[in-house]
Amino acid sequence: MNVEVRGLMKSFGQNEVLKGIDLDFRSGQVYGLVGRNGAGKTTFFNCLAGLEKHRGSITVDSGRLKDRLGFLQTEPYFPSKLTGREYLRLFCKARRVPDEGLDEQNVFDLPLDRYAQQYSTGMKKKLGLLAVLLQRNGFFILDEPFNGVDIHSGLLITEIIRRLKGEGKTVLISSHIFSTLKETCDTIHVLNEGRITETIGKDEFDRLEHDMVAFAVGNRLDALRF
Numbered sequence: 677m678n679v680e681v682r683g684l685m686k687s688f689g690q691n692e693v694l695k696g697i698d699l700d701f702r703s704g705q706v707y708g709l710v711g712r713n714g715a716g717k718t719t720f721f722n723c724l725a726g727l728e729k730h731r732g733s734i735t736v737d738s739g740r741l742k743d744r745l746g747f748l749q750t751e752p753y754f755p756s757k758l759t760g761r762e763y764l765r766l767f768c769k770a771r772r773v774p775d776e777g778l779d780e781q782n783v784f785d786l787p788l789d790r791y792a793q794q795y796s797t798g799m800k801k802k803l804g805l806l807a808v809l810l811q812r813n814g815f816f817i818l819d820e821p822f823n824g825v826d827i828h829s830g831l832l833i834t835e836i837i838r839r840l841k842g843e844g845k846t847v848l849i850s851s852h853i854f855s856t857l858k859e860t861c862d863t864i865h866v867l868n869e870g871r872i873t874e875t876i877g878k879d880e881f882d883r884l885e886h887d888m889v890a891f892a893v894g895n896r897l898d899a900l901r902f
């Protein structure tokens with residue numbers, strides 16, 4: 677699924693968070709979006725998902741984005757009194773895909789008959805991811821998919837992203853853990869003060885990481901006595 681974003685702008689009152697984003701997302705590609713806390717990554721995702729009003733255009737090569745979008749939010753929301761199994765069924769029903777074989781497809785070994793709201797942080801993330809995977813979407817936005825998940829699950833998620841790419845899906849990830857982006861992405865976009873300031877291909881990931889360490893650490897700690 678190919679998606680073209682042009683001149684996307686979003687403000688909250690006087691706070692101009694996105695000041696004109698132009699990006700292209702292509703089938704079979706994995707994109708990373710990095711930026712400091714508050715840079716606007718989640719706001720950008722919410723605009724793509726149609727959850728926030730914005731200026732600018734989002735064009736899709738076929739159909740409507742929202743009909744093929746799997747959006748894993750940073751903190752997925754779960755209604756009370758809904759079990760993991762019921763949550764997965766609800767997602768399948770929304771896309772009219774079969775909800776059979778949920779136990780076999782429960783690759784994260786989640787306790788599907790417990791209330792999802794009572795899951796741990798990592799379990800909630802994995803349930804949210806499983807739900808959008810079962811829907812067989814074409815475009816995935818994964819907002820911090822590795823946050824809070826254990827090492828085994830992190831490895832599994834890395835492999836899932838590789839396989840989504842192999843299936844020709846489009847994947848957009850944000851993560852504060854650079855190594856996970858290095859392992860999964862083809863391209864990384866840097867969001868800074870409302871604009872995309874750098875777009876980096878695989879061969880430059882090490883250089884970007886080096887620049888980030890230099891900027892983040894530099895001589896900042898010299899004044900700290902511990």
Ligand SMILES: Nc1ncnc2c1ncn2[C@@H]1O[C@H](COP(=O)(O)OP(=O)(O)OP(=O)(O)O)[C@@H](O)[C@H]1O
Pocket residue numbers: 688691693711712713714715716717718719720
């Ligand atoms: N609903 C809202 N109302 C007002 N301001 C908002 C709202 N949502 C986000 N913001 C502001 O927009 C800016 C970008 O926030 P956003 O959550 O998109 O950043 P982020 O890059 O995802 O940050 P983080 O890495 O911490 O998750 C911040 O200044 C934030 O306070």
